[in-house]
Every structure is written in structure tokens, then in C-alpha cells.
Amino acid sequence: MMNLIALILFLPLAGLFVNLLFGWKLGEKFAGWVASAAISGAFLAAMGGFVRLIGLPPEARLLRLVLFEWIPIGGFQVNAGFMLDPLSSVMTLVITGVGALIHFYSMGYMHGDRGVVRYFIYLNLFVFFMLTLVLGDNFLVLFVGWEGVGLCSYLLIGFWFGRESACEAGKKAFVFNRVGDFCFLIGLFLIIGVFGTLDFAEVLGRAPTTLVAGSGIATAICLLLFAGATGKSAQIPLYVWLPDAMEGPTPVSALIHAATMVTAGVYMVARAYVLFELSPVAMNVVAIVGAVTLLVAASIALVQTDIKRVLAYSTVSQLGYMVLALGVGAYSAAIFHLMTHAFFKALLFMGAGSVIHSLDGEQEMNKMGGLNAALPVTSMTCTIAALAIAGVFPLAGFFSKDAILYSAMTSEHGGVLFWLAGAAGALMTAIYIFRLIFKTFHGKCNLTMETQARLHESPRVMTLPLQALAGLSIAGGWVGIPLIPGADIFGGFLAPSLGGLAEGHHEALFEVIMMAISLAIALLGIYIAYKLFVRNVGGGAAYAERWPRLYRLVLNKYYVDEAYDYMIIQPVKRISTRLWKDFDDGFVDSSVGGVGGFVRLIGAAARQLQTGYVKSYAITMLVGALAVILYLTSGMK
């Protein structure tokens, strides 16, 4: 029987190679189908792996594959090893499932683009690296995937390299990620120092006995790993690359910058949760970063007018929820939200893509409006996704967000403040997402007449994936229903990977009250959006006029980009130029050679040689060298 892990991993790679060899010749349609088929095949294999896992008793749910020894030096060894356990199984299903839908969608969206073959090659490469990331059985293979997806993100953000802003955004994403990676790597080196290995099973198995709970080294390792996660998963202070990443094609935003890559940090922390449990300080930092990020990003999303930027900040904010969940120890809830978010946020991006596609690239919401009639499927599916992200019962987002809010309140790492942050974020979420829906699909149409005349719903290859995701956005949460015994299938399945369910203190009445509150918050948010953007168009603008300073501050994203530029980027450039011009060319050059004398000597010697006798000079030298050798050899008797 074929090894399922190998199949999951290498099908995307196979698609890539086929396109690399034949795609250029056979054209866009071929490339699209090959790429999509490869990911669909990987999805089937992931399903196969999932079925195989549930066929095993819960504690034995682990498949392994070791391809070869990668870095063996002395006692230190890293294998190209992979494993499929419940956690990576969920991840592979999300990646290949949502990934396949986005591949199909891309065939419609990218139709006619001159770089479409290159596009599908990048996309397959991305899925391969993402699968490597979640299937690796040690930190270093994870890191291979981690850097690999970063590379693909760089390439895909800058896919339309004819636009300078796209290239700039790609570089920014990579560099900010590398700042995170810098910390992550240091974390890995500390792990090597403590454990002598990077193998998950060994490190996590030995951590509780090797590391002292609450010790400085445990905290250092966790904070460094988490710093890596703030890069990849766009958390404060490294989140600024994600909104700019919207320069890439919209399906890329859906796949990489919403559903999969940006969740890598969440996955990594969940994978290493044993380490984090050893450091209450680190847990607290994680929760605080998540809470602050979700608030800041949601507030920015309230005022942006570019449809993709609203969704980008929404993604940052939703990732904040997942990180908050991790910080309060609700790992299963974090992964649950990761999954449902992949459904509805991919759908929102693809819906936005459908809108942009039919408006020939227009992304400004102020120029849209009333598209409901012309784009019925897009409008319908987007509304479903909006209800899901807002957290309306019984859609997917309701259950996952409720799980996080409940844990934020009740967990031993949680507290009322965390719950308040989550609740405030939920209110803002409902407002900004329905602001987007109302401004785009309802109200007066602000398009020019000629654009209106050309409006059309997207082709089937794009709308079918939307409908499939809409279905998942509705039903995706039903695998994690609390209260009813045995209905939290999701948490039960993940339990072997994430250390069991935090059962015990689920009080039915309290839980129901909490659910009612979060539903009320969602409905309130939708009502506010309705009032500000439908009933009384311009209601939002009135608030902006009342607090102009605050409005400008939020609209300009709290000037964080400007601060980075002013405080870090410009000084580094200035210093580097100074080092080069003044220090290197001036000081070192002259002082190493004896305060300029050496330089003059070189100059003088060089002038002597300028006259073209280089050849004869060289021959003189050769002869001289030979003479010395001969002299010494002459002693040979």
C-alpha cells in the first residue's frame, strides 16, 4: 500500500514538475487542471489518512514516515521525517480541501493572465511547503516548510511584478517574517542546547521533566518561538506586512493570507503546547498579544474602504482570536477557529475576488454598491460568510468563537479582561463585516454606467467553490458543539495531540448564558452596521466628522508603518551608507594600510605599471620565483 503521508506530500510536487516541464507549452487550461488535480489528489490522500487515523485507537493515532537522514553530525541528528497525527490531519484536510477549491477558482480568476502557468507552479509549491510544515516530525522540517511558504508568499505577493508596489509588498512580507524567524531560530538553538535534538516526540516528551516549570529558560524558549509566530501569523508587532500582502492576486490572499499560511504560527504554538504550559509568563504574553491584536486590527477594519484591506485587517483580528485561545490554554478551540475561519474567510476573499473580477479590478468599496442584483451567487455566499464570521447561530463561526470566549473567561489562564477584549472584538467584527456587505452589495450603485452594463456574475468554475465554502461556513461548526455529551467530535479527535479536553467545569446554564451573550453581541453589531450604512447612509461618515483626529488615526492604521520607517528603516540605511562611504572606503582602507601611506604606495606602484608592461613584469616575477626555487633545489645532491 502506498504511503499516505508521501502521497499527501508529493502530489503537489508532482503537479509542479508536470507544469514546469509541460505547462509552458500546453498552456493555461492544462496547467490549471494539472495543478488542481494534484491538490485534489492530495485532499483524497489526506482523507485517506484521516480515515486511517480514526480506525486506530485514540492513543495510537500516529503515522510516521522517515525519508532520510538530513543533517547527521556526531550526536546531533535531524531526519527528513514526517508524521500524521490528529492535529496534522486536521491541518492537511484544511490545506488541501480549501486549497483545491481555491485552485479551481483560480482557473476562472486568472484566466487570460500571461503568467498563469507560473502562477499555478507557485501555488502548488506553496501547498507542498505548507504540508511539509504541518507534517514535519521535528522543528527543523517544520522550519523548512515555514521558510518555504514564506518564499511562495513573497513570490505570489509580487506576482504582478509590473507593479512596483507589489514587489515592495512581497519584500516587506519576507523581511518581517525573517525578523520573526530570527527569534524562532534562536529558540531552536536554545532547544538544541537543552534537549540536544529537535525531534517533536523527544523534546515535547522530555520537556516536563527536563525543564523546570516557570524557569527562565522555558520562558525564553516559548517567547522566542512565539515571536516567530507573530511574524508568520501577523500579530503585533510584526503584523504590518499582511495588509500590504493584498497586492497579490485575490485567490492568493484567500489561500495564503487567510486560510493557511498565516495560521502556521497558531499551528506551531499548538504543536509545542507542552513547552508553553511550562511557562505561565509566556502563556500570558501570548494571550495579551492575541487580545490586543484582535482589538487593534478590528478597529482598523472598521474604517478601511478598500474591500481587500478590510478583509486583511479582519484576518489579523481573527488570528488574534486564535492566539488569544492559545494563550488561555484552549488549544483545541484555537484550531477549531482556525478551521472555520479558513472556510468563511477564504469565502469572503473569493467573494471579494468575484466582485473585483467583474468590476475589472476595482477594489474601492465607495465606488461599489447595489451589486446584489448583478452578482446573486457572490452576494448570497458572501452574506453567509459574513453571518458566520460575525458569529450568528448556528453558523460555523458561532461555535468556534464561542469556544474561545468561553475559555477566555473560565480557563485558569483566562480572565474577565480577556473575555471583554474578545467580546468587544466580536462587536466590531459584526459591524465591519456587515459594513462591507452593505456597502458592496446593497444601497445605491456608485458605478459608472458603462461598468454597470458590463457587470456579470463570475463563471461556474468560480461560483461553485464559493457555494461549497458557503456550505462549510454554515455546517463547519457542527463538529464542535458544546454541552451535549459526545457532540464535541472535533475536540475529541484532537485530544491525543493537544493533551485532552479541558472538561469538568462546563456548567450548562453558564455556558448557555455565555452563548446568548455572544449571539446578542453579533446581532447588535449587525444592527449597528445596518443603521449606519443602510437606514441612514452616511451615518458612519457623521461619526468620522465628529471625531476627526481619532478617525484619521485609525484610518492611517495608527501610523505604525510610518513609525517603523522613521525609527528603524531610515536610520539603518543611513548608518549603512555611512559605514560604507566614510568608514570602509575612508577610515579602514587608509588606517589598515598605515594612514594612507599604503594607498599612496598602491597608487604609485599602479602608475608604474600603467604603461603596459604588465606581461613583462609578470614574467620577471615568475622567473624570479623560479630562480629562488632553483637556488634552493641546487642543494639537492
Next chain:
Amino acid sequence: MALTDYPLITWMVFLPLLGGFALMLIQDSDEAGGQRVRAAALIFSLITFLISAAIYYGFQADFAGMQFVERGQWIPRFGISYHVGLDGISLPLILLTTFLTPLTILFSWRDIKSRVRFYHMALLFLETGMLGVFVSLDFFLFYVFWEGMLIPMYLIIGVWGGTRRIYAAVKFFLYTMAGSVLMLVAILWLHFEAGTGTFDILVHLSRPIDPALQGWLFAAFALSFAIKVPLFPFHTWLPDAHVEAPTAGSVILAGVLLKMGTYGLMRLAMPLFPTAAREFATIIMVLAVIGIIYGALVAMVQQDIKKLVAYSSVSHLGFVVLGLFSFTLLGATGGVLQMVNHGISTGALFLIVGMIYSRRHTRQIEDFGGIARAMPVFSIFFVITALGSIGLPGLNGFVGEFTILAGTFSRSIPFGVAATSGVVLAAIYMLWMLQRVLFNGEPSRVNSRLPDLNFREWVVLVPLVVLMFWLGLYPKPILGKIEPSAQAWLRQVNRRVLRVESPRKAPLPQAVLSSSLKGLRP
């Protein structure tokens, strides 16, 4: 007859020299003659590569000592012998040399039009010099190769270089000469004062030297090698030499010549004077870390692509030195591997820069932009090479960098942290350059007409890229060959030497020699 019974090293080292003289028989006055010269040089370098491949094949990975040893009297009056051999430290560098040389000849096919014969003679003589340095087990022999190598390199820069070539060539020559003179003094001291009466390196390695005397001896050797590496602040010859050298010169310079410095530190300076090496370790590590960061920062603001790559070498070689002076197995093994990695990536980068220079006759970053549109295949190679150079996992640079850093961390966390910041900076300078050259808008009219890679350029780049993937994904075979020698090296540099009474009363060289030779053959 076993492979090891042939004098393979001698053949390998002197075949290029022989080839160089053979070229004198070919007239290069017309174009057809030039082609014959090129073809002959290529054939000689390829046969040399095949011999080195045979050596690789016959090399015993589980044996740490010198292999393929050849030894004969040369100038007995001065205790000079012809003594060559190789181990897991020199083998990868030898392969790198024989691998890069044919590629540079192939690259120069259309690049070099004047004095074709002379040029190829210089390249082949250079190859002999480089290989000689890596296999010499006798100080005198080592020094002859070490100095001899300078002349062809000097000529390659000075004759076929850019507009400021004479200045750059002389600067290169004087810097390295200044260093070598100090080393010569130290060698002579070892020969005469240490009372051994021999130039044999293995004999000297086996004899403890009084710790009190090690300091200045180490300093003399280390300074000579530090200039070659180049270690900050002795690096200022490098940007000039690189920028003015023709492409092939830059490839060899960065690919192999810089490793002479790190190799010398590893083979001679550190194991000969371990006590001093440990004492100086902190200072050298500080300089290495400064080099890593400084090289990267200065690379970032360069406007000339070639100069950017040159400064990136300062940064990368800093990693190698750091690994060696971490005195750990991971650091040492990673250091050797990184020497090879740097040779491949940076060699390839210089070739790539040469390819656009020969099309566009400029290397200013601002003159480019959007050329991925005109040269897609070229761009793929460029991107892969750049990523290999900045240490993307899965490509060659990562394994070396990671192991070096892991080794450094186990010795000192602050040094480790400072050096790790190099990975962020490398991403910045390399990707920013890629962005401005390949992407950033549509190409200008001139740039949009640039032809993509031709067949010869494919042939030059493909082997390099294959190696980048191979060393990144499956470095085990080469690591397995490096590791035993690195282990032995580590024992050598970690040994504690108590005060040696009087050097002149040390055991007679012959006795030591024969005992050390016994251990040579498996």
C-alpha cells in the same frame, strides 16, 4: 591495484600546470586558434576534475587521517620534502576547486577575446596553485603554492580586469603579500628555532609548542590568513579586487581563494598553536560577528551588483570563521561545509552577474528592473542562487549556517544571537537587489530586448544549481566525509599543552616522523 596506490594527488595537482604549458604549443593569433586554446584548457580542467572525482570515490569516510599520501625527499639539506595528502577537511575544497575551474573556462568562452592563450594559462596555473595549497603537508611546499598562486590571480585581475584593474590588482597583491611575509617568518622560526629541522607539517602538528611562544606565532599565521578570508577589518582589498576582476577571476577569488584563509586557519594556525587559538578566540569571534553584520549592512546600500555580492562574502566568511572558533563539532563541520556552500552560491552569483554584464555592459542596479519579463529562465536561476546564498532551508546555505550557529550557541549565546541577525540582513540585501533587478515594473526598452540564457550558460549554471539542492537536501555523504576529520581536528585544537621545557630537547624529528607516518595508512 587499489585506487589509493596511484599517485593521484600529484596527477591532479600538476595536470593543469602541464596543460598550461601545453597551451603554449597552440597558436592563438586567429579565432580558430583561440577556440582550440579554449577547448584544450577545458579538456585539461575536466580531466583534472575526473581525477579528483576518483579521489572522492576512493576516499575512506571512516578514516580521519591523511589519505592518498605521497612523500619523497626534495631538498633534504633543509628538511624539505614533497609531502602531500588530503583528509575530510581538504577533500571538499579540492572538489570545489576542480569543479569551479572548468565552469569558469566555459563561461569565459566569449567573455575573453584578448590574449586568449595567456589567459587560459593563467587559469590553469592558478588551479595548480590552489590545489597545491590544499594538499601540501610540507611548509615549504605550502608556501610555494601559496605565493605562486598569487601571480596568476594578480595577472587575471590586472590584465583582463575593468577600468581600475591595475589599482585593484596591486592592492590585492600587496595586502596578501604583507600577510604572507609574516607567515614566512613564523614558518622559518618553526623550522630553525623549534629545533625540528624539518618543514613537515605533520611533524609540527604532532609536537607541542611552548604556550608562551604560541601567541606571536599564532598571530603571524592568523593575520596572514585573516587578510585572505578576509576578516573584518582586513577586507578592503576585496571589493576592489572583485569589482575589477573579470567574471572568472571573481568566481575563483570568491569560490576558492577566500577559503585559503579559512583553510589555513583550520589546517595550520589553530591546531599548531591551540593554546593561543583559544586565547585569541574571543577577539576573532568578535571580528567575525562584526564582519557578518557589517558586510551585510554595507552590501545593502551598494549600487553595483558585483560589489554587493563581494560584500556579502565578507558576511558569509564571517560565519565560517565563527564556526571554526566555536571549537565545537557542529561549528567545525558546518564551517567546512559552508566554505563549499559559499563557493557554489557566490561563484554562481558572480557568473550570473557576469551574464547580465556581458549583455548590458553595466552592473548598476538602477539600470535594471523588470528583466524577469525578458529573461525568465535567467531569473529562475538568479532567484534560486540568491535564496541558496541567504540560507533558505532546502538549499545549500542553510545546512552550513544552521550547524555553525548551533555550534556557536553552545559556546556563547551572545555571539550566537548577534550572528543569527545576519539571516535577517541577508534576506534584506539580497531580496531588495533581486527586486530592483528582476522585478519592480516593466523593463525599459533596452532591457526588454535582452536575450535569455544560451546553451553554454545553461551548461554552466545547471550543475551549480543541482549542487545547491543536493547539498541542501542530502548533505549526508559529504558530512560523513568531513566529520571524522573534524573530530580529529577538534581533539587537536582542544588539547592542553603544558609548558614545554626546551624546544631543542624535543624528540628527534625522524622518530616522530616515522611514528606519525605509521598512522597515515589505514
